[in-house]
Amino acid sequence: MLRLKRVRLDSGPQFHAYLHRSSRAVHPEVFPPATRIDVHRDGRVVSASVVHTDETALVAPDELGLSERAFAALGLADGTPVEIDHARPPRSQAAMRRKIGGAPLDAASYGSIVEDIVANRYGEREVAAFLTAAAHWLSADEVLALTRARLSVARRVDWPAPIVVDKHSIGGIPGNRVSPIVIPIIAAHGLTIPKTSSRAITSPAGTADVMECIARIDLTAEEMRAVVADVKGCIVWNGRLTQSPLDDVMIAVERPLGLDSRKLLVSSILSKKVAAGSTHVYVDIPVGPSAKVRSATDAKEMRALFATVGAALGLRIEARLSDGTRPVGRGIGPVLELRDVEAVLAGAPDAPADLRDKALAISGRILAFDGGLGAGEGIARARTLLESGAARRAFEAIVDRQGRNPSPPTLAPHRAHVRAARTGAITGIDCYRIATIARLAGAPAEKGAGIDLARPHGATAEAGDTLYTIYAGATWDLDAAVAAAASDPGVTIAPG
């Protein structure tokens, strides 16, 4: 028996157990550093990785220290006698190993694997190996089983509405800021559309970054519910509203591995939509060489998987491919993208037509979810709501209700023009390159930074014409972005 000690060390989600080298109760050599042990008492148990120490101030020879989160997870008081053992394999270990070995699993196996992962019974290496195998081998049945398993550990939300709409873009396309246009159109029509969005991870802006320029976005679940009750829709950050605890673990592992699995993505997206209380979901799958989905074949497979798994979950899914070969809109970066959004909502004559048309097309499909609308009436209704100003008013209501930003960021002060090296037609705008240059300029951390495209794909440029303007908050960021643009501006001009 050892006395439990809360050690003031926070190792994050990796739980640590501290054992004194002169421990009196156990032989430390039986539990060498990095051994996984179970710390238990009266049926309560946490698994942790052993750390040895001579620091008696941290743990005495008759104590067993736990890092802060492990201590909280065990939920026992300081000084409680506890026992330790070599960690017992999690109940799902055999299934986990079968999957790592490449075998298919049944629904019960996914249930117990997910339960054990969420309960922190696996180390990072097991989760990494499992995800690597799952990224390569998942049948549609397994995607469904995994999605249901995720749901079983998720907090579920429900809404007092028969139709709850959501919209998701697979992403990878700079500019593509349709959500702040679509959500107000749908809300203005009267459908419930509680939208949560992410911040940029590797892109120059996420919808949350753009909305943050004008409104508060870090709402609690209760605040979000109140906003939606009032104005039918919202556009808030998903960071405080984690609906899938498994994703926290999985994303933390997938990202550093560069794991990019459409099947895991479909499972993650659909589990979050169901957990968020959605009944009808529109999924935009941009296809292009620098989009997340690169071939039409892959995109169609993904669309089919969304349909199959979504239907089995009782969701009405409308998944559609879109042109992911070029940016959408003109601005790339939070402030610049918000400018485009507001121009479309205001019906400004110079608003980017591609952004408006894409938002209208998506809105039209979503509005067709409303049984009251006849076939093909959706897009007409969307256009009416936009052109009448109803969508703009809904947007302003959402902003006011979430909390208007009293000091909205402005365009960054340092700027440079990137000019056409020769005369000809613009035949290509490389999404990946443009995003990279916009990030070098400081987006999204610097909200006013980014790229403003002067000429769209298909336009003609004379040598010396501005292709785009780079905005940066600091001269060194501007220099870095300009240097990158000088080596490859990301715009292809075909000699006419």
Added chain:
Amino acid sequence: MLRLKRVRLDSGPQFHAYLHRSSRAVHPEVFPPATRIDVHRDGRVVSASVVHTDETALVAPDELGLSERAFAALGLADGTPVEIDHARPPRSQAAMRRKIGGAPLDAASYGSIVEDIVANRYGEREVAAFLTAAAHWLSADEVLALTRARLSVARRVDWPAPIVVDKHSIGGIPGNRVSPIVIPIIAAHGLTIPKTSSRAITSPAGTADVMECIARIDLTAEEMRAVVADVKGCIVWNGRLTQSPLDDVMIAVERPLGLDSRKLLVSSILSKKVAAGSTHVYVDIPVGPSAKVRSATDAKEMRALFATVGAALGLRIEARLSDGTRPVGRGIGPVLELRDVEAVLAGAPDAPADLRDKALAISGRILAFDGGLGAGEGIARARTLLESGAARRAFEAIVDRQGRNPSPPTLAPHRAHVRAARTGAITGIDCYRIATIARLAGAPAEKGAGIDLARPHGATAEAGDTLYTIYAGATWDLDAAVAAAASDPGVTIAPG
């Protein structure tokens, strides 16, 4: 700048960096717990996982603590000013991600991946994902590239002999203790055979466990060299002679994942043989339902891979399939297996014939490596060396030269007979079941514990005849083994 502090915490191969929550030099929120950082100064760098703390005694707000092994790896003095940054991706990261994504890699990529793994630049999850992918997708070219990469980070040994022989068994078969017979035969003939062996991991005995009953086995590289210079051969533990630093990392990850890849195994074995200075290698591949290799198809694939990769490395390889459907010899457990070995070496009339025959067959093939012997002369020469007592004398010389154990363990005191439930022919002895019961009895930790088979496969038993005797050092171990044998003794008797 932070002052470096050696923190008296040993977290094993997982390096930790300790940051005070009130750090003055950096914003701790930029480096949340579990973030991977580089701690660097003047070109020296280690990567570590961040731990936050309030314990000023551990690290002050202007200090950066490192766990003991990380501190040693960095090699700077306490108090040295250091800087920290988010860990830079290892040079091989792109290649690593391609492999995790299932793509083939070239030799240079394996070189840089292995270098980065050995230098501790990857976390456990990256290594786990890499191994999971590699376990499923490795071409013969990739196995060769990976083997060469392992070799490039291994310590190489060479011997003053034109032919240096090694012998390896893929394992999984209880009893199968041919090495302590083969090595003396080969050494008696005059070929150099410096054999290193492992302890049991999941089996009731490894060759090292068996040899330890009679001789010292934890020799240093220098001691091993002296023994071999004197008596041509040795049979020592490989634990102090790690020749492949990559294996330490890989095995630590593969084992808990249950990863069982023949391709990774071939790469690991061959890299160790080359590093150990071998020129000629005999590989025994037992095939059976509870052996490591379960089908003849798998075994033949493995044999072909040994041949291809071995040839490319300049090794002469003789890989052969053997019967892995049943135990070899009678004793299972260190003392019992040594008894069988000594009986064969002594030419005792009741020595297990299957063990003797297998050892002679392997020795014959190995002796054929000696150009001086004509085709087919190997086995005759092996038999002569065994029957003349030359092999026994070579064994005794090896034992004396390694250091004879002054207090050899004896058979465990508690024993029980497992009897035939009916009369008939013994048509099956389940290796896995027999190994499990022997381990329950205490083998290999209790050297005298194990199982002594009274009747071999194919023999006839009358109801009530002893099938085998269980030996245990403690009554509770005996009880556990007897209970297991009662539920399933692992011996199939077909009614005659």
